[in-house]
Amino acid sequence: MDAVKTKKISLIVLFLVIGFIIPQFVTKPYYLHVITMCLLWAYLASSWNLFCGFAGQLSLGHGVFTAVGAYVAVMLFNDYNISPWIGMFAGAGAAVLLSILIGYPTFKLRGAYYALATVAIGSGVVVLIENTQALGPFRVGGAEGLIVKLMGNAPAFFQFMSKQPYYYIALVMLIIVVLFAFWLKNSRLGYYLSALKEDPEAAEALGINVRNAKLVAAAYSAFFTAIGGVYYAMLIRYLEPNAIAGPMMSNEMVFLAVVGGSGTVLGPVVGGITLHAISEVIQFYFGDLAQGLHLFIYGLIVVFMIMFKPQGIIEILQKYYNRFLGITDRGEDEKSVKRTAGS
Amino acid sequence: MMYKMDSLSVIVNGISMGAIYGLIALGLTLIFGIMKIINFAHGALLMLSMMCSYWTWKYTGINPYLLIIMIAPVMFVIGYSTERFFIKPVLDAQKDVREPIAVLLLTAAFAIVLENLSLMLFGADYVMAKTTVTDATIAFGGVTLSAARFYALIIALVISGGFYLFLQYTELGRKLRSCGQDRNTASLMGIDVPKTFAIAFGIGTALLAVAAITLLPFYYVHPTVGNVFMTKAFIVVVLGGLGSVPGALLGGIIIGLIESIGAQYMTATLTTVIVYAIFLLILFIKPSGLFGSRLEW
Numbered sequence A: 001m002d003a004v005k006t007k008k009i010s011l012i013v014l015f016l017v018i019g020f021i022i023p024q025f026v027t028k029p030y031y032l033h034v035i036t037m038c039l040l041w042a043y044l045a046s047s048w049n050l051f052c053g054f055a056g057q058l059s060l061g062h063g064v065f066t067a068v069g070a071y072v073a074v075m076l077f078n079d080y081n082i083s084p085w086i087g088m089f090a091g092a093g094a095a096v097l098l099s100i101l102i103g104y105p106t107f108k109l110r111g112a113y114y115a116l117a118t119v120a121i122g123s124g125v126v127v128l129i130e131n132t133q134a135l136g137p138f139r140v141g142g143a144e145g146l147i148v149k150l151m152g153n154a155p156a157f158f159q160f161m162s163k164q165p166y167y168y169i170a171l172v173m174l175i176i177v178v179l180f181a182f183w184l185k186n187s188r189l190g191y192y193l194s195a196l197k198e199d200p201e202a203a204e205a206l207g208i209n210v211r212n213a214k215l216v217a218a219a220y221s222a223f224f225t226a227i228g229g230v231y232y233a234m235l236i237r238y239l240e241p242n243a244i245a246g247p248m249m250s251n252e253m254v255f256l257a258v259v260g261g262s263g264t265v266l267g268p269v270v271g272g273i274t275l276h277a278i279s280e281v282i283q284f285y286f287g288d289l290a291q292g293l294h295l296f297i298y299g300l301i302v303v304f305m306i307m308f309k310p311q312g313i314i315e316i317l318q319k320y321y322n323r324f325l326g327i328t329d330r331g332e333d334e335k336s337v338k339r340t341a342g343s
Numbered sequence B: 001m002m003y004k005m006d007s008l009s010v011i012v013n014g015i016s017m018g019a020i021y022g023l024i025a026l027g028l029t030l031i032f033g034i035m036k037i038i039n040f041a042h043g044a045l046l047m048l049s050m051m052c053s054y055w056t057w058k059y060t061g062i063n064p065y066l067l068i069i070m071i072a073p074v075m076f077v078i079g080y081s082t083e084r085f086f087i088k089p090v091l092d093a094q095k096d097v098r099e100p101i102a103v104l105l106l107t108a109a110f111a112i113v114l115e116n117l118s119l120m121l122f123g124a125d126y127v128m129a130k131t132t133v134t135d136a137t138i139a140f141g142g143v144t145l146s147a148a149r150f151y152a153l154i155i156a157l158v159i160s161g162g163f164y165l166f167l168q169y170t171e172l173g174r175k176l177r178s179c180g181q182d183r184n185t186a187s188l189m190g191i192d193v194p195k196t197f198a199i200a201f202g203i204g205t206a207l208l209a210v211a212a213i214t215l216l217p218f219y220y221v222h223p224t225v226g227n228v229f230m231t232k233a234f235i236v237v238v239l240g241g242l243g244s245v246p247g248a249l250l251g252g253i254i255i256g257l258i259e260s261i262g263a264q265y266m267t268a269t270l271t272t273v274i275v276y277a278i279f280l281l282i283l284f285i286k287p288s289g290l291f292g293s294r295l296e297w
Helices: A002-025 A029-055 A063-080 A084-106 A111-130 A164-185 A188-198 A200-205 A210-236 A241-245 A247-260 A267-286 A293-308 A313-325 A330-342 B002-035 B042-060 B064-093 B101-122 B147-169 B171-181 B183-188 B193-215 B225-240 B245-265 B268-285
Strands: B137-140 B143-146
Touching: A002 A029, A002 A164, A002 A313, A029 A164, A029 A188, A029 A210, A029 A247, A029 A267, A063 A084, A063 A111, A063 A210, A063 A241, A063 A247, A084 A111, A084 A210, A084 B268, A111 A241, A111 A247, A111 B101, A111 B225, A111 B268, A164 A188, A164 A210, A188 A200, A188 A210, A200 A210, A210 A241, A241 A247, A247 A267, A247 A293, A247 A313, A247 B101, A267 A293, A267 A313, A293 B064, A293 B101, B002 B042, B002 B143, B002 B147, B002 B171, B002 B193, B002 B225, B002 B245, B042 B064, B042 B101, B042 B193, B042 B225, B064 B101, B064 B193, B137 B147, B143 B147, B147 B171, B147 B193, B147 B245, B171 B183, B171 B193, B183 B193, B225 B245, B225 B268, B245 B268
Parallel strands: none
Antiparallel strands: B137 B143
């Protein structure tokens, strides 16, 4: 038992060390940027997973939350000089309000209908942003997008000259969202969510307020997603309505989470990092070969993962993880499951 | 007098575009009605049909409308095999899951594959099959309508009507409907449910080929053209009632009318937002739509 615990802790420490020393070895800004994007996508997929993975709801409109977070923070920064470090919480707050506003009517919809509603809301928001030039005193920029005011090297305003600080911020954000997901999954709300994922009527009959549970989880998810949107805005320094709110953003989060393993704590992280890395590598080496090739392969990977490993990459890793911990035979495996379930 | 003519033209134009929306939505509603799957690859399959028709037209010069007899069977085979080799395995694995969202995601990923495949094969250019129909107009009773749109309206009405009769009065139509009502009971009655599903998906895709060809003479084709129509098809289908054939046509015409009449009084953006708002309103108030009922299929 103790040996297992030591192994677990050493594994966590190993990953943390690797995470923190990567910028010492990867010095080329482009490569570091690619790795940073992997972490950001892992973060976004995890944020999506907080509600949609744990509660089994298919939201195809999470781009709305990245957009609201990013636009609110950037508008406050551009027009009122408010630091994005503060603005990000304003953006996240706006996203939380919006998630409740959207969630209240949509959460009675089931399965496919809920997915369709989120698609419509997502598309509607893109059209709205594309056609809004200004919102009161704030410049929105419409379809041309919004450029983030440049400050040079200004850590207080979330702008850095080198890529390293961005990397570390993304890493810390990812660690926070994973810890939060771990807490959420083992909290009372987490049990509510997994109950209503299996059977909403039964959960309701057992006295769970299904709609409230969904609203709270969706608010958490919107909060983290919006912070990711702000980060994206500060990293790219340019907001294009379709890129930040459109179907690419929304769908990518879902695909990464599902390929990694939705509904698990680490699945979206694994999915976000591996799938995004694969896509970047293909683009880098074969991008010139044919337009669209990297997305073609990316789509195929998602198709085959859904067909052959619906539980995600995490299912494969779990096996190796168990073997590493010394849990080899099935009986032992089941015992450990019972032990964790009981504790 | 002048004003009246214009408004009549606006209405006829709206109806003809709406009929095409209805035709596109027909396949979506069929697949949902029978398999209870929302096909997110519907737009991409429409794009594929348009691309295939465009390039066949380009190299053979056959009248686009005659291409229907060639492209529709090809699309049927594509749809049938897609169901058989990709969707069926996932559907089988998720038999016990009440809401199979994995299939939905699978079709969404499939759409990415198709879009980028056609980007690789055909490039990102906007192309259109400019034939004699493209610039021709037809005038009757003071209404002027482009010939392509007029033919599109006729084809859409004939196909939708024919399809409705096919579902109601043929053996295969009855099989399809029975699988939609209750797949287990249908299976007990000796119907090969998996095969019927594949046929349904094939027919839904073949219907897209017809819609693609009616669009070809007056609509630009490019790899993401499907997205425009897919979101509309979703709206149309929910408005008319998921699974209802008359609902799809009527829902399409309503959306077409809102768009064309709206365009006279406000910006296209506002019209789009209004369409989305109506869609959400229908979802919240009456998710079964105008014609949808649980026993429709």
